[in-house]
Amino acid sequence: MTGRTAPSGASRPPLSLDEYAERARTRLGPEIWDFIEGGAGEERTLAANRAAFDRTRLSPRVLTGVGECDPSTTVLGRRWGAPVAVAPMAYHTLMHPDGETATARAAGAAGLPLVVSTFAGRTFAEIAAAATSPLWLQVYCFRDRDTTRRLIERAEAAGFEALVLTVDTPRLGRRLRDLRNDFRLPPHIAPANLPADEADYSSPSEHGRTGLDPALDWSVIAWLRSVSRLPVLVKGVMTAEDARRAIAAGVDGIVVSNHGGRQLDGAPATLDVLAPIAAAVDGRCALLLDGGVRRGRDVLGALALGADAVLLGRPVLHGLAVAGGAGAAGVLGLVLDELSEAMTLTGTATVADADTSLLAGPEDTA
Ligand code: FNR
DSSP: OOOOOOOOGGGSOOSSHHHHHHHHHHHSOHHHHHHHHOOSTTOHHHHHHHHHHHHOOBOOOOSOOOOSOBOOEEETTEEESSSEEEOOOSOGGGTOTTTHHHHHHHHHHHTOOEEEOTTOSSOHHHHHHHOSSOEEEEEOOBSSHHHHHHHHHHHHHTTOOEEEEEOSOSSOOOOHHHHHHTOOOOTTOOOTTSOTTSOOOSSHHHHHHHHBOTTOOTHHHHHHHHHOOSOEEEEEEOSHHHHHHHHHTTOSEEEEOOGGGTSSTTOOOHHHHHHHHHHHHTTSSEEEEESSOOSHHHHHHHHHTTOSEEEEOHHHHHHHHHHHHHHHHHHHHHHHHHHHHHHHHTTOOBGGGOSGGGBOSSOOOO
């Protein structure tokens, strides 16, 4: 006996993403917590995303001789430290004053890309100055195309490497928590890359109604090509049919996403629609997924079902809320450590080795 007592509670770093979430909850005001955690409607889709990963079983493999596994991968011609990027989320400045600059530093330390939201709280130039890994711009296409075009030009000038057009938001889903709270952004929170004088951004739901173009169609891809030379991904595809249409429209990548359960409540879990979409895509463009990834083994589960990489959403905000950039780095480091554990224990030497043979069946339905 050494007489050493194990550190407990807040004195040790969180051991899981759920522990980060719990600590973030105690630090954030209830309305801010509701804004980041909430989903649309009865939050069925929000719960389904997570439940689909909870149901997934991976087969342990033994005496594989794998030794050190290599979680790095190549997406759109760029090397990533692991098949994980930070999902676009509005206003990291709500979590910590450093906002997206802190997230960019954390992502860079882990060698992971950051997808910067149209509603970032720090300027593209500030974020680019902090970044050491690829930055992508998430694009909301506004009724005012000129505002959208100028946003893209600013990101491109700051060195961003791809555009991720969010296609699941012709209007914002009804997020009941925000409606109940009559949620408004605190006065010091504003989009740093949109013209301050042209719109009132204080209520995200109201701005969504007036600002977003509700009538977008597939011709928007050609428009994006006309204003930018960057690769284009579409985020929010949930059916094989739409994946085929996206490829026909010439996209470079697809993100299978239901917006973290914040848009159509009752939509399926992203993981549950991945396999048919992967079959339709058949390697013709990059295929990413988000929604409910909360452990390294979830990343491996998504790869097994055909994703090239995943985006991690809310947990990164939790890390920021807990300890700014160090917290975001802690979250990403934990996911990578868990991914490496899952790869080792399943005998998966490289990301390219992940396929359906990893999956153990039958799934339990609990
Ligand atoms: C988002 N998401 C999002 N998506 C997008 O395309 N543009 C955006 O500005 C935002 N903003 C945003 C804010 C907050 C607070 C959340 C929680 C989410 C959706 C996000 O990119 C992603 O699809 C989901 O968050 C992924 O699910 P998980 O990982 O949060 O379960």
